[in-house]
Amino acid sequence: MTLHVTNTLTGERETFEPQDPESVLLYYCGLTVSDFAHLGHARSWVHVDVMHRWLEHSGYDVRHVENFTDVNEKIVARIGEDELGDSEGEIAQKFISEVIEDMRSLNLLRAEVYPRVSEHIPEIIDLVETLIEKGYAYESNGSVYFDVTKFEEYGKLSNQQVEEMEAQGEEDELADKRHAADFALWKAGEAHPDDASSGGQTWESPWSEGRPGWHIECSAMSQTHLGDTIDIHVGGQDLVFPHHENEIAQSEAATGKQFVNYWLHVRLLETGGEKMSSSLQNYFTVRNAVAEFGGDAIRMFLLSTAYNNRQTYSEEVLEEAVERWERLERGYERAVEAVDSPTARTKVEDDALRAAVAETRDTFAEAMNDDFNTREAITALLELVSAVNKHLDSNEEYDYRALCDAVETFEELGEDVLGFALVGDGEGDVHLLEEVVELVLDLREQERDSGNYERADELRDDLEALGVEVQDTDEGPTFRLGDT
Secondary structure, eight states, rough: OOOEEEETTTTTEOOOOSSTTTEEEEEOOOOBOSSSSSHHHHHHHHHHHHHHHHHHTTTTTEEEEBBBBOOOHHHHHTGGGOOOOSSSSHHHHHHHHHHHHHHHHOOOOSSSSSGGGGGGGHHHHHHHHHHHHTTSSSETTTTEEEEESTTTTTTTTTTTGGGGGOOOOOOGGGGGGGSSSSSEEEEEGGOOOOOOOOOOOOOOOOSSSEEEEEEEEHHHHHHHOSOOOEEEEEGGGGIIIIIHHHHHHHHHHHHHSSSSSEEEOOOEEEEEEEEEOOTTTTOOBHHHHHHHHHHHHHHHHHHOTTTTTOOEOOOOHHHHHHHHHHHHHHHHHHHHHTTTTTEETTTTOOOOHHHHHHHHHHHHHHHHHTOOOOHHHHHHHHHHHHHHHHHHHHOOSEEHHHHHHHHHHHIIIIIIIIIOOOOSSSSSOHHHHHHHHHHHHHHHHHHHTTTTTHHHHHHHHHHHTTEEEOOOOOOEEEEEEEEO
């Protein structure tokens, strides 16, 4: 099956074809680290995490880059507040540490690189110089602005026309700009002096001592770590304009190449009819949510709605997610317990359970290849839980092979792809255990064929000491796992 994604740039559902058939370049616009992360941030994190996991599961090598914006007016505004720190850098570092801890609590795969704006000032200055040299940007009173009228395709991501756009940036910048929609690439230092009263960082540049504009940072960091063209760029829906529109303009103007092949945008988490936001004070922090409900339940809640569909937060909806997680966890645990029980036999066959395992795998893959539809993928796993429960409740002897396949399916799809922590109690891979037992039995048969009956009996005794009951039949030896 082939992965299809909905590309914001074209508005179409497209077949995903990376530049390199063996690898994917993935960039995610990370947080401005001015506060604790909330569930709205976690919604994007978890969906990007599953995208990463599914791409790897599909055989791609994924180079995942996710930035931290550690230079921003929102951070400067918190200097001296609640003993957070005396400088922009101190506050940013504090919240970066907190964000990383929150990411760990949600079992996110690590990105390959977490670049910071403050560490890429030379690359930002080089990019701004290139845009000036090519005629797409101009200096004005120590600041540098991108001239949106010079980039013919400006507005193609957000489907807007330049003449219809409202002003970007601060009101006091209007006198310095040629067009109200022009946006800052570099801001002169007067607005953010690097002194004890503000703590805002500034850097020397060819135009002034100052700070980079917000949009230029992602272009510089993505080019540094992923090159001129990215396969997939993910971000929140609220970043389509102006942030991502401006990324396209400045990147493509500088390189002459397409910046991103597939734009994927995560719909915002809503609460009370509004987006969950720190500025609106209507948020539930990740740490508080995980402490109350657990990381797996939070993942279940966030993944129960596809990334590009509207999702609403409420305690009732979160409680439903807790129930779904507990159902999945218990279904997995029952399957593991049954595999290890004396009633699991290699000669018992349940066609219905075996068909359910195969159907789950097919349905799950179909859902994930349909624009990372995590909602339907979860439904497929819960259907397998129902099939496992029906098998265990309806039979006195269990189909060992089918249960092994069910356990492996839960672990491979539920844990490896959806990121749930199903395995954590010391249970081994039952499929691997079965293969080891079969190897020992093959060795035992070889010893018997060679007339080494004493050694063959020793191997049987060793297996039984480990809880493996061996039965010799006319068709060869069979076994089942008993209590050890």
